Amino acid sequence: MSAPETAALAPTARPGRRRRIDLLLWLCGAWLAVLILAAITAPVLGLQEAQDAAKTLLEPVYQPPSLGSAHPLGTNALGLDMLSRIIYGARVSMAVSISAVLIGTFVGGTLGVVAGYLRGTVDRIIGTLTNTLLAVPALILLIALATVLRPSALNMALALSLVAIPGMIRVTRANTLAFAQREFVTVAQALGAGRARIVFRELMPNVLLSVVPLCLVYVSALIVAEASLSFLGIGLRPPQPTWGNMIGEGLNGKMEDYPHLVYVPAAVLFLTVFSFNLLGERMRKRWDKREVSL
Amino acid sequence: MAGTGKTHLREAGSTLLRVEDLQVEFPAKGGRRVHAVSGVSFDVAPGETVGFVGESGCGKSTVARAVMHLPAPNSGVVNLDDTELGTLSAKRLRETRVAMQLIFQDPMASLNPRRKVKDLVQEGVEIWHRGGDRHALEERTRELLDDVGLDSATVWNRYPHELSGGQCQRVSIARALMMRPSLLICDEILASLDVSVQSQMLNLLKRTRAEHGLAMMFISHDLGVVKNISDRILVMYLGKVAEVLEVDALDRETVHHPYTQLLLASVPRVTGERIKPSVDGAAQDLPSPLNPPSGCRFRTRCPLATDRCAQEEPQLEEKRPGQFIACHHIS
Amino acid sequence: MKAAAGKVAQLLVVMFLVSLGTFSLTSLMPGDPAVAILGDNQSPEAYAELRDKLGLNEPLVERYFTWLGHVFQGDLGTSMVPPNEDVTSLIGSAFAVSIELAVLALVVALVVSIPLAMISARRPDGLLDRAASATTFGIMSVPSFVSGLVLIALLVNQLHLFPRVGWVGVTDGLGQNLYHAALPVITIALLEIPTFTRVLRGDLVRTLQEDFVLSARAKGMPAWRIMIFDAFRPSSYSLITVLGLSLAQLIGSTVIVETLFSLPGMGRLVVSSASQGNITVIQGAVLVIAACYVLINAGVDLMYSVIDPRIRRVGA
Ligand SMILES: Nc1ncnc2c1ncn2[C@@H]1O[C@H](COP(=O)(O)OP(=O)(O)O)[C@@H](O)[C@H]1O
Ligand code: SF4
Ligand SMILES: [Mg+2]
Numbered sequence: 001m002s003a004p005e006t007a008a009l010a011p012t013a014r015p016g017r018r019r020r021i022d023l024l025l026w027l028c029g030a031w032l033a034v035l036i037l038a039a040i041t042a043p044v045l046g047l048q049e050a051q052d053a054a055k056t057l058l059e060p061v062y063q064p065p066s067l068g069s070a071h072p073l074g075t076n077a078l079g080l081d082m083l084s085r086i087i088y089g090a091r092v093s094m095a096v097s098i099s100a101v102l103i104g105t106f107v108g109g110t111l112g113v114v115a116g117y118l119r120g121t122v123d124r125i126i127g128t129l130t131n132t133l134l135a136v137p138a139l140i141l142l143i144a145l146a147t148v149l150r151p152s153a154l155n156m157a158l159a160l161s162l163v164a165i166p167g168m169i170r171v172t173r174a175n176t177l178a179f180a181q182r183e184f185v186t187v188a189q190a191l192g193a194g195r196a197r198i199v200f201r202e203l204m205p206n207v208l209l210s211v212v213p214l215c216l217v218y219v220s221a222l223i224v225a226e227a228s229l230s231f232l233g234i235g236l237r238p239p240q241p242t243w244g245n246m247i248g249e250g251l252n253g254k255m256e257d258y259p260h261l262v263y264v265p266a267a268v269l270f271l272t273v274f275s276f277n278l279l280g281e282r283m284r285k286r287w288d289k290r291e292v293s294l
Numbered sequence: 295m296a297g298t299g300k301t302h303l304r305e306a307g308s309t310l311l312r313v314e315d316l317q318v319e320f321p322a323k324g325g326r327r328v329h330a331v332s333g334v335s336f337d338v339a340p341g342e343t344v345g346f347v348g349e350s351g352c353g354k355s356t357v358a359r360a361v362m363h364l365p366a367p368n369s370g371v372v373n374l375d376d377t378e379l380g381t382l383s384a385k386r387l388r389e390t391r392v393a394m395q396l397i398f399q400d401p402m403a404s405l406n407p408r409r410k411v412k413d414l415v416q417e418g419v420e421i422w423h424r425g426g427d428r429h430a431l432e433e434r435t436r437e438l439l440d441d442v443g444l445d446s447a448t449v450w451n452r453y454p455h456e457l458s459g460g461q462c463q464r465v466s467i468a469r470a471l472m473m474r475p476s477l478l479i480c481d482e483i484l485a486s487l488d489v490s491v492q493s494q495m496l497n498l499l500k501r502t503r504a505e506h507g508l509a510m511m512f513i514s515h516d517l518g519v520v521k522n523i524s525d526r527i528l529v530m531y532l533g534k535v536a537e538v539l540e541v542d543a544l545d546r547e548t549v550h551h552p553y554t555q556l557l558l559a560s561v562p563r564v565t566g567e568r569i570k571p572s573v574d575g576a577a578q579d580l581p582s583p584l585n586p587p588s589g590c591r592f593r594t595r596c597p598l599a600t601d602r603c604a605q606e607e608p609q610l611e612e613k614r615p616g617q618f619i620a621c622h623h624i625s
Numbered sequence: 626m627k628a629a630a631g632k633v634a635q636l637l638v639v640m641f642l643v644s645l646g647t648f649s650l651t652s653l654m655p656g657d658p659a660v661a662i663l664g665d666n667q668s669p670e671a672y673a674e675l676r677d678k679l680g681l682n683e684p685l686v687e688r689y690f691t692w693l694g695h696v697f698q699g700d701l702g703t704s705m706v707p708p709n710e711d712v713t714s715l716i717g718s719a720f721a722v723s724i725e726l727a728v729l730a731l732v733v734a735l736v737v738s739i740p741l742a743m744i745s746a747r748r749p750d751g752l753l754d755r756a757a758s759a760t761t762f763g764i765m766s767v768p769s770f771v772s773g774l775v776l777i778a779l780l781v782n783q784l785h786l787f788p789r790v791g792w793v794g795v796t797d798g799l800g801q802n803l804y805h806a807a808l809p810v811i812t813i814a815l816l817e818i819p820t821f822t823r824v825l826r827g828d829l830v831r832t833l834q835e836d837f838v839l840s841a842r843a844k845g846m847p848a849w850r851i852m853i854f855d856a857f858r859p860s861s862y863s864l865i866t867v868l869g870l871s872l873a874q875l876i877g878s879t880v881i882v883e884t885l886f887s888l889p890g891m892g893r894l895v896v897s898s899a900s901q902g903n904i905t906v907i908q909g910a911v912l913v914i915a916a917c918y919v920l921i922n923a924g925v926d927l928m929y930s931v932i933d934p935r936i937r938r939v940g941a
Contacts, residue, residue, distance in 0.1 A: 128635060132642040135915040137877025140895065147899040147907045148653040183398040184406045187466070189364050190396045191418035191473065192388045205408040224768045231770050232884055234899045247770060251885075255774065256782055266771045274766035281762070 025282055028275035035272060039090040048081030050088045051239045062258045074260045076249060082264050085241035089265070090272075092242050096153055097222040100160035101215050105208065107161065108168025113203045115169065116176025118195075126169060133166040142225060146234040156229075156236060160222045171214055175207045213287060216280035220273040227269055243269045298333040299609035302538045302618040306376075309337040310509050311361070311394075311477055316370035318356050322584055329583050330356040331367070332533040338477065343503065343510040345524030345541075347517050347557065351580050353533040354513045358481050361511070362391055374477075392418065395470035399482035401462030405454040411465055412450050415439065418473045438468040441505075443498060460491040467498070471506060478503075479511045484519060496523060517557045529554045532591040533583060540616035551619045552596045590622070598623045632926060636919050643915040644696070647908045648689050654904075675705075701909035706901050712909040715894060720913065722792065722890035726882070727875040729806060730813035731868070737814065738821035743852050745822070746829035754826075761819035769878060773812040773885045780808060790887040809882040816878055817871055824867050828860035869925030876914050 038045065048071060049055045063075040065082070073082035115126040136144070145159040179185065180203065188202050223243075229235030230244030238245050243265045250262035298315075306312060318331040331353040338344050346354045360367040363379050372379045377390055398404045405414055413420075415435050439446035442464040454462055463483055470478060480499070484492045500523065503510060514520045520527055521544055529537040529551060537551040550558065581587055581594050590608050593599040600623070608620040659672040659681070676682060683691070695702065701712035741761075745754040764772075780786045787808045793801040832838060833856055841851050880892030887893070891910055898906040 128638050128642070131635065131639045132646070135639055135643050135918045136911055137874050137914060137918070139877040139880050140911060140914055143880065143895050143899045144647075144650060144907050144911050145653070147902060147904060148650050183400060183404040186359070186364055187396060187398070187404055187469075188406070188417065189388075190362055190391065190394070191469075192392050192421045193417075194388065197421065202406055206406070209408065220766070227768060228770060228881060232880070232896050232899075234896065244770075247774070250774070255778065259778070262774055266774065269771065270767055273768070274763065277762070277766050 025278065028278045031271055032275045032279070035090050035268075036094060038087045039094050042084075042087050042091055045087070047084035047087060050080055050084040050241055062261075064258070064260050065264065073264050076246075076261060077254070080241075082246075082260070085246060086243070086265060086268050089241045089243045089246060090268075092153060092236060092240065093223050093226055093272075096157045096160065096226055097219050099157045100222050101164055101218045103157065103161035104164025104168050104218065105211065105215055108165040109172045109204065109208055109211065110199075111165075112169040112172030113176045113199050113207055116173040117180055117199055117203060123173075126173075130166045130169045133162060138163045138225060139228060142229055143232075143234060146229060151234070151236055153236065156226060160225060163222065163225060164218045167214070167218070168211065171211055172207050175210050176203055179203055179206050210287065213280045213284035216276050216283065220276035220280070223269070223273060223276070298335075298534065298607060299611070299618075299620065300335045301612060302610050303335060303337050304339070306373075308339060310340045310342075310375060311338040311511075312371075312373040313337065313357075313361060314371045314373075316357060316360055316367050316372070318353070318360050318367045326584050329533055329586050331360060332586070333370075334530070334533070334535055336528055336535070336538070338509050338511060340476065340509055341503075341507055342526065343512055343524045345520035345527040346511060346513040346530060347515065347520045347527060348530035348536075349580060350515055351583070352530045353583075354515075354530055355481050356533075357530075358396065358479050358511060358513060361479065362394055362396060363387060364396075392422070392473050393475050394477040394479060395473055395475040396479045396481065397463070397466045397470055397483050399485050401459045401466065401486060402454060404466050405462055407454055409453070410450075411439070411444075411452050411454075411457075414454075414465055415469045415472055417469065435468075435472070438471055439465075442468045442471075442502070443494070444468070460487050460495065463487065463495065464498070467502065471502065474506075475508065477509045477511065479513070481513045482515070484514065485516075492519070499523060517560075529557065532580060532586055534591055534620070535610060536592065536620055538610065538618040543614070543617050548614050548617065549619075549624055550617075551592075551621050551624065552598055553592050556595075590620075632923070636923055640916065640919055644693060644912060645689070647911045647915075648692055650908060650911075651904055652685075696912065701912070702905040704898075704906055705903045706898075712905050715906060716891070716909050716913055719889060719891045719894040722794075722888055723876055723879045723883070723892060725795070726806060726809055726813060726879050726888070726890060727872060729810045730817065730875060730878075731872060733810055733814040734817035734821055735868075738818050738825060739857075741818070742822045742825035742829055743849075743857070745826045746833060746856075747848060747852065749830050757822065757826075761822050764815055765819040767815070769812055769816055769881045770885060772815050773809075773882055776808055776812060777885075792886075792888045809879075809886045809888060812882045812885070813875060813878050817875070820867055820871070821864060824863045825860065828863050829856055832856045832860040865925065865928070869921055869928075872921050876917060 049059075059071075059075055059081075062077060063069070063071050065072060065074040071081050071083065073086065075081055076085070111126050111129075115123040133141075141162060142159055145155075145162075149155040149159065185198060185202055188198055193202065226235060227242065227244030227247070230237075230242040231248045233245070233248060235244060236242050238249075246265040247262055247269070250258070255262045300314060303309075303312065303314070314335045316331055316334045320328040320330055322328050334353075334357055336344065346357065348354055359365065360370070361372055363372070366380065374390060374393060379387060379390065382390060409417070412432075412435060415438065416431065419431060436446040436450075439449065444461060444464050449457065449461065449465070454465070457465065466483075484495055487495060496519070499510070499512075502508065510523075512520060512523055517527075521541060524541050527537075527539050527541060527544075528535055529539075531553045536553045539550075539554075544558075581591070587594050587604070589605050590596070590599070590603040593603040596603065598621075602622050606622065608622050610618040610620045613619045613621075613624055659675040663671060663675060681688075692702075699713055701716065703709045704712055704715060741757055745757045748754060767775075777789065781789050788805055791805055793805045795802045829852070833851075838851060838856055841855055842848075846855075876891060879890055880896060882888070883890040883892035884896050891914070895907060895910050897903075898910075
């Protein structure tokens with residue numbers, strides 16, 4: 001029978017549970033920190049060969065992971081070291097996705113704030129543009145662009161930013177509508193601020209801060225999108241290692257015999273995506289609480 | 295309708311701000327319109343404080359914003375120092391209206407949460423590049439912060455959320471004074487503060503007004519507070535002016551507009567005893583500004599209302615010395 | 626009514642912009658599109674012929690309207706790659722497969738997420754709720770090509786439950802068709818289950834606190850009855866919004882699984898065309914998918930205005 005206590009109450013923070021959740025958060029943060037650090041310092045880490053198969057003729061191929069060995073995460077079909085391929089892959093994935101999110105946030109954020117602040121015709125035009133971008137599913141849009149663009153990291157970042165832009169426009173526009181109601185905008189006008197100043201100095205800093213959680217979620221979504229494209233063989237091409245084309249190497253029956261080809265990059269991809277998602281989610285919750293208490 | 299008419303306006307040359315027939319409407323659902331302010335006129339002399347009183351929703355804030363042209367009124371004339379704001383280009387308007395500064399009720403919402411106190415106070419100067427040399431600017435900023443009762447050294451690098459409501463309100467005042475305005479518009483600036491802080495703020499305002507030679511529009515729903523600080527008072531009801539009076543008139547034995555009467559009845563006297571509202575309408579709510587009553591807008595709550603009040607709109611007339619009242623049945 | 630007309634007008638503008646964007650894809654190609662498509666060891670005549678076929682010798686605007694005119698007649702051109710099939714019929718047969726996958730995946734996702742959301746909402750923050758929430762959060766972070774590979778490893782390679790690759794159309798027997806569609810459908814459904822569950826759970830929790838639910842409860846009605854007959858319908862508003870959006874997105878999601886399982890749908894068509902630079906097929910596919918999105922959205926909007934669950938909630 002339904003008891004009254006089934007009614008939803010504010011989440012009760014039991015001490016034990018809180019600690020566990022924070023631990024998870026710290027683990028995710030640590031994972032991302034290590035990964036990013038490794039990606040940045042990859043060239044000086046003295047890693048094994050990641051890309052040039054001519055240098056690995058003498059290395060074992062398809063070596064399974066073995067932590068004590070020279071190849072802790074194993075080697076692939078060409079004897080290339082999986083660990084160093086993972087780290088160089090992180091370099092590409094992170095650089096491309098993070099720059100795409102930055103571009104998307106700046107462009108989408110500006111459009112969203114302008115639409116939300118000016119309203120009227122400008123708002124309608126930007127809204128139609130947003131709907132147009134949304135009308136083509138992200139992956140299809142990326143594939144269409146991959147058909148005509150050279151597969152370079154820059155092109156990839158630009159194409160991926162198109163995926164982030166419509167969502168950014170929607171969220172920043174909504175947040176702008178809320179912030180523009182606040183008196184500080186009216187006061188700034190009374191002090192003589194023009195439209196450009198209101199948009200860039202008053203609204204943007206507030207609105208952009210409020211989309212940081214969304215940015216983290218987009219980083220993870222774009223890492224997946226980039227990996228999907230390389231997995232499909234239309235993103236960045238081998239021998240350039242990316243997590244997507246590493247997983248793709250395991251197709252065509254090789255996964256059955258050498259599962260580490262798939263499991264190693266898949267695990268890294270999962271951990272990274274999970275960490276970004278968790279960070280975004282936690283931050284959003286914290287944010288919501290602060291908004292309420294204000 | 296309670297209150298149109300301009301007989302209470304003084305000679306054009308003698309005033310700092312002169313507002314005629316201000317009208318503001320907002321679009322509402324289903325093509326209807328909110329008649330927020332419908333034909334309000336008033337003037338403010340240099341150094342004078344005019345109080346605006348009326349219950350919440352009667353259009354006080356809308357008047358304040360319309361005077362600043364934030365946004366511009368639907369119709370009406372706003373003259374500041376003989377410059378008609380409505381005729382100015384956007385750029386000239388921005389330059390001109392700096393002479394008027396606004397302070398709002400919500401202290402937190404009035405300050406950009408991402409700015410430090412020093413940047414908030416210097417914001418206007420930064421916009422107009424009026425800073426002159428850096429050192430002098432900082433000097434003046436600190437001086438103003440100290441003047442409004444803040445310790446400039448302590449708050450200098452603080453963010454708004456690190457300050458109390460009263461402190462935020464003081465920052466707002468300092469920021470406004472930074473522009474050397476001739477008119478300060480205070481919209482319910484005491485309403486969200488503790489009573490003890492309220493009286494400190496009132497004293498601060500009086501001192502500041504004297505030191506800077508400021509004229510003020512002081513808006514409040516509380517007649518007691520308005521009486522304390524104003525030279526003249528405008529009683530507003532549902533977007534109209536019901537009565538304009540010299541503040542002395544409140545201490546005289548005299549007649550008032552029935553709505554002013556209602557407000558007076560709900561102000562505790564000096565003795566502390568609260569006089570029972572003597573007017574029946576006290577309990578009722580403000581009618582909707584979407585569809586205001588015909589004739590006198592107060593008639594739905596007025597104990598003296600007659601047929602004439604529904605047909606004909608009363609005009610402001612000087613019924614007693616220093617008292618302009620818009621009512622058919624007060625002579 | 627006026628709002629509806631505005632909506633329709635906006636959708637038309639969106640379609641126009643999509644067609645414009647799709648059409649200008651060719652001009653994004655670096656260098657000579659003919660060289661890009663044919664490779665650089667062909668005869669000059671071959672390039673010239675292709676350029677002519679692509680209409681590259683006419684002015685841009687004219688080319689656009691010629692192209693659009695053909696599109697309106699259902700002619701999406703011919704494939705750039707031998708045997709140069711008709712794009713419309715290529716897409717037509719592939720589309721049927723993708724739609725089947727998308728719709729089946731939607732059904733599976735709903736069948737899983739609705740009970741899951743109800744169980745979670747029954748005791749918010751209880752053990753089941755937290756377990757479901759953690760699981761869905763985890764699943765959300767698994768890309769579909771990873772979950773697909775894991776499912777293959779488990780269900781195909783270990784348990785031999787499903788075929789590894791291949792497709793059997795409905796016309797060749799429903800049983801075989803579903804047997805081949807099962808694993809791809811589950812893979813796609815995994816993408817949607819977390820969102821559906823979270824959205825519905827949130828609304829259910831809110832509805833369960835409303836007066837009419839509390840009074841039903843006070844009358845001693847069993848919890849599951851209240852959940853299904855009283856709370857579910859007024860809580861499904863956000864879910865419908867998400868459903869409408871995701872049906873169109875799902876067509877995009879089929880790309881990965883179709884490649885993974887070698888299914889002859891839109892996804893595989895698009896991917897293989899992309900790697901061959903087969904631009905006409907890509908253009909056709911983008912247009913068709915965008916048109917779907919626009920139509921589905923129009924349909925969802927229409928559904929709201931006909932039966933608005935929020936209006937019902939008041940009477941419930
Ligand atoms: N931006 C707006 N849009 C629509 N209606 C408004 C807006 N601002 C104020 N109003 C309406 O105008 C009337 C007067 O509001 P306001 O000037 O804020 O009153 P006061 O400051 O006296 O409380 C109210 O009915 C209010 O709902
Ligand atoms: S007596 Fe008539 S005119 Fe005077 S306030 Fe009452 S309703 Fe208005
Ligand atoms: Mg107000």
